[in-house]
Structures are given as C-alpha cells and as structure tokens.
Amino acid sequence: MPLVLVTGGTGHLGRDLVARLLRDGHQVRVLARAPRPSMRVEWAIGNLATGEGLREAVQGVHTIINAATDSPIAQRGRVQLMDLFRSPAAVDLQGTERLIALCSEMPVQHFLHVSIVGLEDASLPYAKVKLAGEKLVRNSRIPWSIVRATPFYYLIEKILAKASWLPVWPLPMAPFNPVDTTDVADYLARCVFDGPRGEHAEIGGPDDLGLAELARRYQALRHTNRAIVPLGVSERTARRLGFVVSRGVRGALSWEEWLARRSRDTQAAA
Numbered sequence: 001m002p003l004v005l006v007t008g009g010t011g012h013l014g015r016d017l018v019a020r021l022l023r024d025g026h027q028v029r030v031l032a033r034a035p036r037p038s039m040r041v042e043w044a045i046g047n048l049a050t051g052e053g054l055r056e057a058v059q060g061v062h063t064i065i066n067a068a069t070d071s072p073i074a075q076r077g078r079v080q081l082m083d084l085f086r087s088p089a090a091v092d093l094q095g096t097e098r099l100i101a102l103c104s105e106m107p108v109q110h111f112l113h114v115s116i117v118g119l120e121d122a123s124l125p126y127a128k129v130k131l132a133g134e135k136l137v138r139n140s141r142i143p144w145s146i147v148r149a150t151p152f153y154y155l156i157e158k159i160l161a162k163a164s165w166l167p168v169w170p171l172p173m174a175p176f177n178p179v180d181t182t183d184v185a186d187y188l189a190r191c192v193f194d195g196p197r198g199e200h201a202e203i204g205g206p207d208d209l210g211l212a213e214l215a216r217r218y219q220a221l222r223h224t225n226r227a228i229v230p231l232g233v234s235e236r237t238a239r240r241l242g243f244v245v246s247r248g249v250r251g252a253l254s255w256e257e258w259l260a261r262r263s264r265d266t267q268a269a270a
Contacts, residue, residue, distance in 0.1 A: 002062030002109070003027045004192070007048055007099070010036055012154050013114070014067050016185035024189060031057045031068075048095035058102045063110045063192055066099060068092075071126055077158035087125035089132075096133040103142040112145045112192045113137045114184075117202045118244030119148075127242065145197050147188055150204035150246045151178045153258045156211075160218050163226075170229040173210035174238030175245055179203060180258050183251030204246025206254055211243070214255055221259045 004021055008014040009030035018041060021028050028041045031053070035043040046053020048068050058064070070091035073079055096113070103111050116122075119131040137144050156178050163169055184203055191200045209217075212230040219226060233241070253261075 001026050003029060003042075003060055004063045004065060005029045005031060005044065005057060005061040006065045006067060007031045007095075008066070008068030008114075009041070010039070011067070011069075012152060013181040013184055015039070016181045017065065017067060017188055020182075020185045020189045029057065029061065048098070049090035051095075051098050054098055054102060058099070058106055058108065061106070061108055063112070064099060064103065064108055065112045065114070065188060065192060066096060067114045067188075068095060069114075069130070073124075073126065074155050074158075077155075077162040083124065083126065085125065087129050089129045092129050092133045093136070096136055100136060100140045100142060104140070109143060110145065110192065110197065111137065111140075111142050112147065112188065114188065115146055115148045116242075117148045117150045117204065117246050118239060118242060121236075121239035121244070122242045123240040124242065143197050145191060145200055147184075147191055147200045148202040148246075148248075149179055149184045150176060150202075150244070151242070152181050152184070153178055153205070153253075153255060154181065156214055156255075157218070157259070157262065160215055164224065166226065168227045168229060169212075169215055170231055171210070171212040171215050172233050172238065172241070172243060173212050173230045174233050174235075174241075174243040175208040175210050176238075176243040177204035177206070177208050177245050177250075178214070178255070179205035179246075179251045180253040183253055187249055187251075201248030202246045203249040203251060205251050208245050209255065217256055218259065221256060221263070 009018050030041045031044045044057035070088050115134045187203050
C-alpha cells in the first residue's frame with residue numbers, strides 16, 4: 001500500500017480519517033507536534049505552521065491529505081470581536097504553501113486538500129484565509145484534489161454548550177446542513193484513491209436545518225430549556241455568515257443520531 005501523510009491527523013476529522021485509512025489497510029503517517037500513543041500510525045514530528053519537520057514528513061510519501069486547519073472560533077466554541085478582523089494564516093495559508101512546494105520537489109502523486117463549502121461568499125477572515133489556501137492548491141502544478149465540507153456537528157454542539165449560561169438564544173433560521181466527521185472521513189478515503197483528480201463534489205449532512213432548529217433539537221435531547229428566538233436573515237447575509245446548503249454528497253448520520261451517539265460515548269467514558 002502507498003504511504004499516506006495526513007496533516008491535522010490528531011483533530012476531530014483527522015482522527016476519524018486516520019481510523020478509516022488504517023481500517024482499509026493503508027500505511028499512514030501523521031504530522032503532529034507530539035505523538036499520541038493511542039493512534040497506531042507512523043509519526044512525523046513537525047509543525048505545519050513553522051515548517052519544522054515537513055521535509056522529513058513528506059519524504060517517501062505517495063499521497064498527502066491536508067486536513068489541518070487553525071480556527072480560533074472552533075477551538076473556543078464562540079466568536080470573539082477579534083475574529084471579525086483577523087484570523088491566523090500560518091497553518092491554512094503558509095502551511096499549505098510549504099506543502100505544495102515540497103510536493104513539487106518530491107514524487108508525491110496526489111495532494112488532497114480539505115476545504116469548506118461556500119467560501120466565495122463568506123466574509124469572516126477565517127473563511128478568506130481558507131479560500132486563499134485553496135487557491136494556492138488550484139493554481140499549483142501538482143496533482144491535486146479538493147473536497148469541501150460543511151461545518152461539523154462537534155462544532156455546533158460546542159457552540160451551543162458554550163451558550164448554555166445564556167437564558168435566551170437568538171439564533172438564525174437560515175438553513176445549512178452540518179455533517180458528521182466520520183461521514184466526511186469515509187468520503188475523503190474514497191476520493192483520495194478513486195476517481196479523477198480536481199474538484200470533487202462537496203459533502204454535507206443529510207438535513208437542511210437552521211441553527212435555531214438545531215438548537216431546539218439539541219435542547220430536547222440534552223433536557224435543557226433556554227428560550228430560542230429565531231432570527232430571519234437574508235440569503236446574502238446567511239451566505240456571508242457561512243450558512244450554506246451543500247449541493248453535493250450527503251452524509252448518513254443525522255444531528256439527533258450524532259447527539260445520541262455522543263451521549264453514549266460520554267457515559268461509557270465516565
């Protein structure tokens with residue numbers, strides 16, 4: 001089996017992706033600042049943001065799946081004022097540029113870049129950084145593919161959990177279709193070895209729901225009670241905020257099913 005390098009392999013999507021690749025029998029190397037004993041992979045110790053260890057990580061690699069990202073909003077589970085003005089670019093832009101340069105020097109056969117649905121219309125600085133990184137891939141001369149995905153369920157849950165102290169939740173009704181990371185991982189594993197290079201169909205979840213409706217179902221399953229105030233927004237505003245319905249592949253796991261599975265996993269780990 002060819003050697004696959006995964007960046008972002010210790011994140012939510014990355015862990016699911018690595019597990020899927022290993023289950024399919026692939027040799028997997030993960031770029032990380034420190035190894036995790038729980039993951040049975042070959043470790044390449046390095047840092048995409050600084051370039052440390054990248055050349056050694058790419059050495060001998062057939063395929064790279066670039067799933068690394070640096071989103072302060074995802075890390076915190078909430079938006080801060082600074083997020084409206086700037087977003088770090090060391091991973092998503094400069095890190096992608098470094099990987100592309102190394103792929104041009106070495107015989108890497110496929111560079112699959114993970115991106116986000118609806119970047120062209122989104123206005124947050126993080127989205128602009130992601131779009132700039134994606135453009136680097138598109139304009140490169142390496143054999144590339146791009147897969148765009150909608151926001152992940154874990155991020156929606158994190159945002160709602162962080163808002164639990166608020167008695168009132170004003171939330172937009174604009175529909176989008178967030179997705180489970182295991183569904184995205186399964187799709188990426190298919191795209192990386194099957195079919196043509198270039199832009200693949202984007203992937204989102206099975207249901208088109210507004211954040212207000214997602215919150216209502218979250219509260220019902222978590223047995224919480226906060227007043228939800230649905231907010232109407234224009235389609236243009238919704239797209240600028242990243243509320244976009246994917247028109248490509250649909251994942252299988254619903255929001256309610258994901259929440260139920262999350263509860264079972266949490267109870268089992270307790």
